[in-house]
Amino acid sequence: MAEKTDYEYIVVGAGPAGVQMAYYMEKYKMDYLVVERADGPGSFYRKYPRHRNLISINKKYNVFPEPEFNMRHDWNSLLCDEEDPLLFTDYSEDLFPNAGLLVKYIEDFCKKYKTNIRYNTNITNVHRDDKNDGNRSRSRFTLTDEKGNKFTCRVLMIGTGPILPHEPQIPGxxxxxxxxxxxxxxxxxxxxxxxxxxxxxxxxxxxxxxxxxxxxxxxxxxxxxxxxxxxxxxxxxxxxxxxxxxxxxxxxxxxxxxxxxxxxxxxxxxxxxxxxxxxxxxxxxxxxxxxxxxxxxxxxxCTGWKFINMGMFDETCKAETHTEGKYPILDEHWQSTVPDMYLIGTAMQARDRRAASGFIHGFRYNVRTLTNMLRSTYDGRELNREVFSPIDQDEICNWVVKHVSIVSALYQMGQGYLCDVMLVDKEGDAKTDKPTSGKIEYLRELPQAWVKKQDWFMDAKLAIIVTIEDTISKYPSLSATEFFTPGDANASNCKCSPFPQAVFRVYKNGEMAEELYIGGSLVVRADTRNFDGDTNPERYVNKVKNLFHRHTGIGKDGFYEQLFTPDMWPKVYRPWTQEEIAQQTKMEMDKLKKSSQYECSISILKPTVDVSDM
Structure with missing residues (x-):
């Protein structure tokens, strides 16, 4: 029987991204092949980092029991939907482990879970046969390896990671x-x-x-x-x-x-x-x-890497790049400028310089999301969603607050890069026109920039985008850690908080109507007490309930949103006197003046460069 060479999907590279993609494609019974030039998966980590210690955190003990929450602090494990997943934290308890263990982990992952990977297959040329008849489904990629073997596919994913050094362009x-x-x-x-x-x-x-x-x-x-x-x-x-x-x-x-x-x-x-x-x-x-x-x-x-090898592609499918060829140009769901060619893995950071797409703990979620989006785009499958019907204010608000308290994808891919979407379809009483029920469709982990371009979002009468973000941009630039102080506990909308927090943005027909920052905590959870004197741990869900009622009319409002119940404020909080406020203000001004004093006789420009090492 002839070996199969034509697939719907081909992935180039069996690093952590390629293996993660293989896991999900196998789960959904997609027609795919992963090709890898080395004789095993994760080969990059056999040599890199050169000094062998990973800088991806491996924190096994995190107080809380939920596996999903603990993935926030496990930066090396691949995602797995099994009851007993294979986790990298079982290979080492070192906070920054040796890279050789990561190779062993990826190899074991491929042994434990079925994947269709062809090793010792070094792709040297990629060609795209564009039929030019307006029917993209007829276009195919042809991949040729160094032995002359050919493979074809409709959709190509490049997961070759840091493929070439990004050398400085200087003589010598x-x-x-x-x-x-x-x-x-x-x-x-x-x-x-x-x-x-x-x-x-x-x-x-x-x-x-x-x-x-x-x-x-x-x-x-x-x-x-x-x-x-x-x-x-x-x-x-x-x-x-x-x-x-x-x-x-x-x-x-x-x-x-x-x-x-x-x-x-x-x-x-x-x-x-x-x-x-x-x-x-x-x-x-x-x-x-x-x-x-x-x-x-x-x-x-040591000037970094390029994340795409342009020499692999002929003139039919050379993707455009930016930053001196370092990164490919990608659209909102990681498609390159070549139709049907996607970049996965650390190259996904080409769109993301704020979250974690350049590391396993970020791109593992991007890959899972992309798998679902590919099934929707090419296989006609609906995006995964959960349906809440009939709408119950207590149920949905308590559920979503618990969800944002443990979810890892939104936490790792924060700053709004990945988001959840709540599509609210209200039903009203024909006589009173008051909302009575309806349904909510909850879609998880989608690129926010992509969501905002979709007709189903733009046409939605009521949609809520849910993210986890920090508000470092609200603080003075490069402020020292000790000055990064908590925001106002009296604020119902905590737009200035030192910790990541859930953010709810309400949209009506694509236009934002309100945004709510529910407030952060040291453990970045909204479903638990922050400290022993926290007398209103329900404030987070109360804020969401009030927001939900304001825009749907379902349920009720007036839920208490402050940190302490009124009777507790005098017991735990003493306002400063005017004299204390003046003293603190003077101390801060003195610090500011000290930080701006320089032993310089030149006043043309404010000094910004230390030249003492010349």
Whole structure:
């Protein structure tokens, strides 16, 4: 019997995204194949990260019992709908485990759950046969591997992950080492002078590894370093990698320079020189300096990855890219500029620089969502939904508050990237025109940008979008952690809270009518007491009930929304006197003045760059 080579769906790459897609396609009995160039799944993690410690959190113990809630803090497990799922937290209790364990976990996942993966199949060319007759269903992709085998499909998904290094475009870059190939032998760096190009996690990972051996490390980055604790974006610099910054500020030789390398060359003594531009707003007059530093024993480029290999595709299906070819251009449901070609896995971050699409704990949900959307687009299946009928105010409001208290997808893919949608279809009394019942259709985990373009959403008389978001944008830019203080407990609409919280936005015929931030808590749950004196834990659901009644007329309103019941306020809260308010205001103003004082004689521009390392 001839081997099957034609499929409805083909996935290129059996990394965590490809394996996750295979799991769901197998579950829904879709016609698919995953092709992988290596001899097993998860091969990227056999080598990367180079220094072997993952930066994806592996937190097994989280107080609360719900498996869904615990997935919020398990950043490496794949999704599984079985009663006894295979979890990465059973492989290690280290907060940042060794990458080799992740390879073992993905291999075991493929053994435990049936998947249609063909290994040792290196795709070297992709061609799209467009019939040009307006019927996309007749167009097919043809994939050719290095042995000349051909495979065809209607829908193609690229899950090849970080496929190529994103090298700096400067003369001499071919002379230096890269993140992908630099030596890990610390003996080679003892008392050496090392320059690292880059300012992301890979650059700091290398610097951290070398910090105890290298005599001096200079890190060159043209952009300011962005810290995950400031931006709340998991892809920015993580604390686990930033020891070199600590040493820099404590005057221990290693240093970070905000500058742009423009040329590298090797000198006669075998060492390296590097030319670079540095903006100097404090100089008189302000300007840009061009400098050269010589004598480096090693220069290592750690400037990230490209997430699509354009050399794999012929002229019939070259997707458009952005950021110097680093990311593919994707639409609201991860389709590239080539029809029927989608990007999955870490490449999904091409649309997302606020949530977690670049990591397993984010794109596992994107992949699950995309599977359902593909079934709707190509197989004519309705999007998965739950129906509540007849509408009961207590039932739906209590259910949704419990749901947002434990759900992981909206939590990980926060800032409104993925959302749930409630479509409310009211029934009214013909005589009084008062709402009596009806139904609610609840759709889970859809890209919000995609939802807002759908006719069924735009035409809905009443729809509620549910997300989980933080409000860091409401706070002063880069405010220190100790100033990131709780919002007003008296506020019914908590638009300024330091913790992620559920947000309900009401839409009528596509126009937003109201938005409600229900308030956050330390554990990011709305179904439990925050502390022993929390006398009104029902305030979260009360806010939703009041919102629901305002827009449907179903049930009743007037539910109490404050943190403490009225009788408890005097027992737990003492307002400041006018003298105390004045004293606190003076303290804050003094701090602000101190932070803006510089030992600088130039007043042309407010100082923004530390040039003390020159």
């Amino acid at each position: 870059v071919e002379l230096i080492d890269s993140y992908q190939d630099h030596s890990l032998d610390l003996e080679e760096y003892k008392n050496k002078k090392v320059c690292i190009l880059g300012g992301g996690n890979s650059a700091f990972e290398v610097a951290d590894h070398l910090a105890g051996s290298a005599g001096l490390i200079h890190m060159f980055n043209r952009h300011p370093v962005k810290f995950a604790w400031d931006t709340h974006f998991v892809g920015h610099l993580r604390a686990v990698n930033n020891n070199v910054l600590d040493m820099y500020h404590l005057k221990s030789l290693h240093a970070l320079r905000k500058c742009e390398a423009t040329r590298v060359w090797k000198t006669e003594d075998g060492k390296f020189s590097i030319e670079y531009n540095m903006h100097l707003p404090n100089w008189d007059p302000p300007g840009t300096g061009r400098f050269v530093t010589s004598g480096y024993d090693k220069i290592i480029s």
